Amino acid sequence: xxxxxxxxxxxxxxxxxxxxxxxxxxxxxxxxxxxxxxxxxxxxxxxxxxxxxxxxxxxxxxxxxxxxxxxxxxxxxxxxxxxxxxxxxxxxxxxxxxxxxxxxxxxxxxxxxxxxxxxxxxxxxxxxxxxxxxxxxxxxxxxxxxxxxxxxxxxxxxxxxxxxxxxxxxxxxxxxxxxxxxxxxxxxxxxxxxxxxxxxxxxxxxxxxxxxxxxxxxxxxxxxxxxxxxxxxxxxxxxxxxxxxxxxxxxxxxxxxxxxxxxxxxxxxxxxxxxxxxxxxxxxxxxxxxxxxxxxx
Amino acid sequence: xxxxxxxxxxxxxxxxxxxxxxxxxxxxxxxxxxxxxxxxxxxxxxxxxxxxxxxxxxxxxxxxxxxxxxxxxxxxxxxxxxxxxxxxxxxxxxxxxxxxxxxxxxxxxxxxxxxxxxxxxxxxxxxxxxxxxxxxxxxxxxxxxxxxxxxxxxxxxxxxxxxxxxxxxxxxxxxxxxxxxxxxx
Numbered sequence: 001x002x003x004x005x006x007x008x009x010x011x012x013x014x015x016x017x018x019x020x021x022x023x024x025x026x027x028x029x030x031x032x033x034x035x036x037x038x039x040x041x042x043x044x045x046x047x048x049x050x051x052x053x054x055x056x057x058x059x060x061x062x063x064x065x066x067x068x069x070x071x072x073x074x075x076x077x078x079x080x081x082x083x084x085x086x087x088x089x090x091x092x093x094x095x096x097x098x099x100x101x102x103x104x105x106x107x108x109x110x111x112x113x114x115x116x117x118x119x120x121x122x123x124x125x126x127x128x129x130x131x132x133x134x135x136x137x138x139x140x141x142x143x144x145x146x147x148x149x150x151x152x153x154x155x156x157x158x159x160x161x162x163x164x165x166x167x168x169x170x171x172x173x174x175x176x177x178x179x180x181x182x183x184x185x186x187x188x189x190x191x192x193x194x195x196x197x198x199x200x201x202x203x204x205x206x207x208x209x210x211x212x213x214x215x216x217x218x219x220x221x222x223x224x225x226x227x228x229x230x231x232x233x234x235x236x237x238x239x240x241x242x243x244x245x246x247x248x249x250x251x252x253x254x255x256x257x258x259x260x261x262x263x264x265x266x267x268x269x270x271x272x273x274x275x276x277x278x279x280x281x282x283x284x285x286x287x288x289x290x291x292x293x294x295x296x297x
Numbered sequence: 298x299x300x301x302x303x304x305x306x307x308x309x310x311x312x313x314x315x316x317x318x319x320x321x322x323x324x325x326x327x328x329x330x331x332x333x334x335x336x337x338x339x340x341x342x343x344x345x346x347x348x349x350x351x352x353x354x355x356x357x358x359x360x361x362x363x364x365x366x367x368x369x370x371x372x373x374x375x376x377x378x379x380x381x382x383x384x385x386x387x388x389x390x391x392x393x394x395x396x397x398x399x400x401x402x403x404x405x406x407x408x409x410x411x412x413x414x415x416x417x418x419x420x421x422x423x424x425x426x427x428x429x430x431x432x433x434x435x436x437x438x439x440x441x442x443x444x445x446x447x448x449x450x451x452x453x454x455x456x457x458x459x460x461x462x463x464x465x466x467x468x469x470x471x472x473x474x475x476x477x478x479x480x481x482x
Contacts, residue, residue, distance in 0.1 A: 017368050018390045025383035029433050037375075037382030044376045124331035126377035127385070128345055128449060129426055131335075160379060170379060176435040204437045205430075205445070206340075270336060 038161045042168075078119055081274045089152040112153070113241060115276035116141050121166070123270065129205045131171040132157075135275060138165045148233075148240045148278045154266045155179065155233055155244040156275055167277070171269055172246070173212045177203035180236040181216065181246060183261075185229050197223045198234060199261065201246060212269065214247065216261040223259050225252050231263055238283045314473050314482045315358070319366045323373035326350055331377060341448035345419050347374055349457045351389045352418045353464055355396030356405045357480050366482075367393035384429045388422050395421070400478075408458055415457030420450035 013020040028037045063071065118135035125132050137143055139162050147159045149169045157177060160170040170177055183197040199216035206212050219225060229249040235242040245266055253260040283291070326347045334343055354366055371386035378385070396418070403410040423446040430436050437445075474481045 018364060018387065021368060021372075021383040021386045021390070025381060025387060025429070028381045028383065029429070032433070040382055041376055122331070124335045125379055126327035126330045126347070126374045127380050127426070128330070128334075128343055128423065129430065130379040132379045168379070174379060175430055175437050176379070176433075202437075204441065 035161070042161050042163050078274060082117060085152055085274055092152065112150075113278045113280040115150070115278050116143060117274060117276050118143075118167075120273055120275060123272075129175060131174045131203070131205070131269070132160060133169050133171065133269075133272070135167050135169055135277070136165070137277065138163045138167045140164050142279055143167050143277050144281065146239065146282055148244065148280055150244060150276050150278060151267055151272055151274070152276075153243075153245050155240065155246050156267060156269065156272065158239070159277060169275070172201065172203055172214070172265065173206050173269065174203040175205040177201075179240055179246070180234040181231050182234045183216070183219075183223075183225055183229050183231055183249065185224075185226075187228075197225055198236070199231075201231070212265045213250070214263050214265055216263060219259040219261050221254060221257055221259055225249060225259060225261055227251060238288050241278065241280050314468070314471060315362060315366060318482055319354070319369050320373065322350060323370050324377075327374055327377035330374075339452065341445045342452040343449060344452040344456045345423065345449050346453075346456065346460075347385075348389075348392070348419045348422045349415055349453060349460055350464075351392055351422075352396055352415060352457065353461060354482075355389075355393040355418075356400055356414070357465075357478070358482050359476065359479050360397070364390040364393040380426070381429055381433060384426060385422075388425045391425070392418055392422055405461075405478075411461050412454045412458050416450045416454040419453040420446050423449050 013023075024036065027034070116137050118137035118141075120133050121136050122134040135149075143159055143162045145159055145162055149156045149158060155172060157169045157171040157174070160168045162168075172179070179201045181199050181201045183199060185191065197219060199219045201214060202217055204215060206214070216231065227249050231246040231249065233240040233242060233244040233246060247263045247265040249261055249263045251262040253262070330347055334346065337343065351367055351370055354370060358366055367389040368386045371389035372383070374385040374389075375382050396414070399405075399414060403414070405411060405414065424442065427436060427442040427446065431439075431442075436442065468480050468482065
């Protein structure tokens with residue numbers, strides 16, 4: 001039988017694209033820190049993002065009357081939306097200030113890091129599993145990969161990849177999203193912070209991200225969790241600042257060895273127009289260890 | 298593609314529309330998925346229109362393109378998605394190969410066969426995607442994934458029955474020629 005002695009060259013890979021794609025996929029899975037796929041995608045998607053934001057970047061004088069009117073309208077909408085968000089945030093802050101003060105002074109009074117306000121320019125994802133949106137702010141505005149994204153004081157997601165002027169936000173319903181959380185009881189403010197129930201929030205790729213129903217993982221069996229309790233982020237991993245509101249516990253189902261906790265998020269992700277990217281960087285390992293040691297002392 | 302199959306369906310020099318259908322159709326469907334389908338509030342029963350189109354390519358596109366068009370079609374979806382680059386490309390290439398085998402036994406012009414192929418194809422593609430998610434550490438749990446994939450597949454089956462005749466008609470209107478059971482695309 002005659003054997004085929006084809007050499008493995010770049011030309012061979014071009015003739016066998018499926019093998020090349022499998023290698024790319026394997027590299028992406030095995031070496032996630034290289035982020036090969038993300039970099040390629042960013043290069044491709046940015047023209048689309050720029051196209052959708054073209055009018056905002058064209059000099060005002062060059063636009064037609066209709067385009068100017070559209071631009072003015074978009075700017076006014078953004079401003080109104082910003083003011084409404086701020087208004088709602090302030091009202092919420094005023095109404096909850098006293099309760100949160102007595103409930104958890106450690107995080108309720110902690111100021112949030114500086115934020116960059118951004119407009120959502122594209123919502124949705126071509127896959128039925130993943131959930132993301134694109135915003136009109138990027139590295140030029142100080143945004144980096146992994147930064148938390150919020151609306152008011154509610155968590156929306158994190159920056160997945162940042163271009164110069166645009167960034168992709170991974171929403172909290174995406175299966176790749178995870179955040180350390182604590183569960184607090186608004187009716188029992190005098191709980192020892194050390195005994196609060198900790199959990200991990202993971203997106204489940206829910207196909208309906210309207211007031212998404214999420215699940216908390218790693219809740220031990222017998223933990224004192226009941227419907228109506230609030231879920232907020234924890235700074236255990238350093239990824240998110242403590243005290244960002246996530247949602248409310250709706251249901252608890254005891255399972256073998258753990259407690260299944262279903263919750264409803266605070267935000268309707270599809271109606272979001274304006275977001276804030278918190279300029280919060282995940283601390284390096286050494287800094288995180290020092291902070292933990294200081295806290296124990 | 299085997300030599301016998303090449304001989305059975307000689308290459309038509311007038312192959313056209315392939316690039317436009319794969320790239321234009323792919324981008325259009327990706328935008329429809331991203332901008333429209335997520336907003337329909339169908340929960341787990343959101344149809345997977347993109348996979349129906351990939352199945353159509355796998356069943357009816359000229360065999361001379363091999364799995365290339367399906368791979369490019371999948372890559373376009375990957376580029377418009379947050380997931381691993383290449384996952385849909387590999388899945389649609391495999392779907393192309395599976396569709397090629399399936400059409401040898403089942404006539405893809407019959408409504409019942411189209412429905413069954415669409416349901417099975419959509420289920421396998423979505424479940425395969427979840428397998429890749431799980432490999433990357435982002436799985437949502439096997440029972441939940443099975444339920445979701447089944448829901449998507451059931452919602453997609455009737456859509457394929459509706460869309461396949463429309464696409465055949467459109468290709469005919471566009472002047473694409475048929476070479477045996479395949480369109481010259």
